[in-house]
Amino acid sequence: MFTEKKGGMKRFILILLLLVFSLATFAQSETNPTGETYLQDQVLAYVKQGEAKYKQGDYKSALVAYDKAIALNDTLADAYFQRASTKTNLEDYEGALEDFSRVIKLDSAHVFAYYLRGDLKHKLGFQRDSSLYDLNKAIELAPDNSLLYAKRAEVKSNTHDLEAGKINFDDAIADLDKAIELDPNNADFYRQRGFNQSQKGSNLTAAENFDKAIAIDKGNPEYYNERGLLRLKLEDFKGASEDFSNAINLEGDKEYLFRNRGLARYNSRDFQGAISDYTKSIELISEQLRTKKFNRAFKYKLTNAYLLRGSSFMAMRKNYEGCSDFRKAEELGERRAINYLKKYCNF
Numbered sequence: 001m002f003t004e005k006k007g008g009m010k011r012f013i014l015i016l017l018l019l020v021f022s023l024a025t026f027a028q029s030e031t032n033p034t035g036e037t038y039l040q041d042q043v044l045a046y047v048k049q050g051e052a053k054y055k056q057g058d059y060k061s062a063l064v065a066y067d068k069a070i071a072l073n074d075t076l077a078d079a080y081f082q083r084a085s086t087k088t089n090l091e092d093y094e095g096a097l098e099d100f101s102r103v104i105k106l107d108s109a110h111v112f113a114y115y116l117r118g119d120l121k122h123k124l125g126f127q128r129d130s131s132l133y134d135l136n137k138a139i140e141l142a143p144d145n146s147l148l149y150a151k152r153a154e155v156k157s158n159t160h161d162l163e164a165g166k167i168n169f170d171d172a173i174a175d176l177d178k179a180i181e182l183d184p185n186n187a188d189f190y191r192q193r194g195f196n197q198s199q200k201g202s203n204l205t206a207a208e209n210f211d212k213a214i215a216i217d218k219g220n221p222e223y224y225n226e227r228g229l230l231r232l233k234l235e236d237f238k239g240a241s242e243d244f245s246n247a248i249n250l251e252g253d254k255e256y257l258f259r260n261r262g263l264a265r266y267n268s269r270d271f272q273g274a275i276s277d278y279t280k281s282i283e284l285i286s287e288q289l290r291t292k293k294f295n296r297a298f299k300y301k302l303t304n305a306y307l308l309r310g311s312s313f314m315a316m317r318k319n320y321e322g323c324s325d326f327r328k329a330e331e332l333g334e335r336r337a338i339n340y341l342k343k344y345c346n347f
Contacts, residue, residue: 043073050082059089077107084116093124111145114138119151128159146182149175150189157196169200187216191223198230206230221247225257232264240264255284255301262308271315278309303334314344 050065066083070076084099100117103110118134135152142148153175161168176193183189194209210227217223228243244261251257262277285302310325323345330337341347 039072043069043076043079046072047076047079047082050079050086054082054086059086062086063090075106077103077110077113080106081110081113084113088116088120093120096120109141111138111142111148114141115148115151118155122155122158128155128161131155131159144182146179146186146189149179149182150186150192153179153192153196157192157199167199169196172196173200185216187213187220187223190216191220191226194230195226198233203230203234207234219250221250221254221257224250225260228260228264232260232267235267237264237268241268241270253284255281255288255305258284259301259305259308262312266308266312266315269315271312274312275309275316278305278312281305282309299332303329303332303337306332307334307337307340310340319344 046065046069050062050069053059053062053065063083063086066079066086069079070083073079080099080102084096084103087093087096087099097117097120100113100120103113104117107113114134115138118131118138121134122131132152132155135148135155139145139148139152153172156168156175157172158167160166161171164171173193173196176189176196179186179189180193190209190213194206194213196206197203197209198206207227207230210223210230213220213223214227224243224247228240228247231237231240231243241261241264244257244264247254248257248261258277258281262274262281265271265273265277282302282305285298285305289298289302306325306329310322310329313319313322313325323341326337326340326345330341338347
């Protein structure tokens with residue numbers, strides 16, 4: 001079973017930038033010396049220029065503008081915060097962490113600096129406690145912010161709790177319970193809670209949460225995908241196929257959705273439907289390979305799709321087509337294909 005997450009850090013940063021404290025504090029009173037007032041006007045102009053370039057997606061120009069603002073005044077927490085966000089988008093993660101830390105040094109109550117530093121640490125594989133320290137601090141500063149609890153739950157559900165000796169899904173669920181209490185209309189909180197419940201084996205409760213997420217937001221393909229994966233787990237292959245079909249109707253260019261539906265159809269003995277889905281998946285992966293570097297992840301996706309389609313052909317007793325797919329997977333370096341070839345194709 002396969003799934004891929006959507007959204008990510010850039011979307012969060014774009015939203016959070018709208019919440020940055022007002023830069024009006026840069027303006028000086030009439031009693032300030034003329035030279036100082038002019039300097040602060042320049043700083044403000046560079047910051048505004050950086051904001052405009054950031055919103056346009058021109059992160060390199062935004063970075064230049066923020067550098068100039070900070071060169072003139074290195075005590076502006078919000079300028080560092082926005083530069084950190086810009087560096088994150090430019091994948092200068094070390095520089096972003098340094099800037100977030102500078103923000104916190106200048107403004108120890110800057111909630112979103114803690115939030116984004118903790119999130120970035122988690123994504124970069126820092127120790128769990130380091131990420132949670134920042135998120136705990138953010139929650140301490142803003143205990144009524146539902147997004148902070150959801151982010152802390154994400155870290156907890158993806159990292160090993162040394163004290164518990166395992167991933168502590170119950171602890172993550174407790175955070176999501178709080179997030180939902182604060183914002184009961186956020187569909188993604190229910191999706192996230194459903195995922196955690198499915199991971200701990202509470203499948204029926206997980207299904208209820210996926211149902212709730214879809215009831216709130218019927219236009220999110222990933223909600224259908226995750227419920228479909230749960231239904232596969234429960235061997236409700238018809239229901240899973242319907243969910244994957246809904247996801248494909250909403251976003252039909254994701255190859256993993258076709259692989260997932262192919263698996264549901266295969267288990268429903270709709271082998272022709274499975275072949276059609278795996279063929280589409282192969283086409284989409286191949287198109288991606290024409291524009292992206294051929295790395296291990298793409299290699300696995302492609303070879304797996306060939307193995308799955310080959311198995312579907314074999315189920316229909318189309319041995320020639322099945323063996324052709326197994327050979328193609330083997331040519332691409334898939335060692336598992338050798339066993340298929342030995343078993344079915346006189347390899």
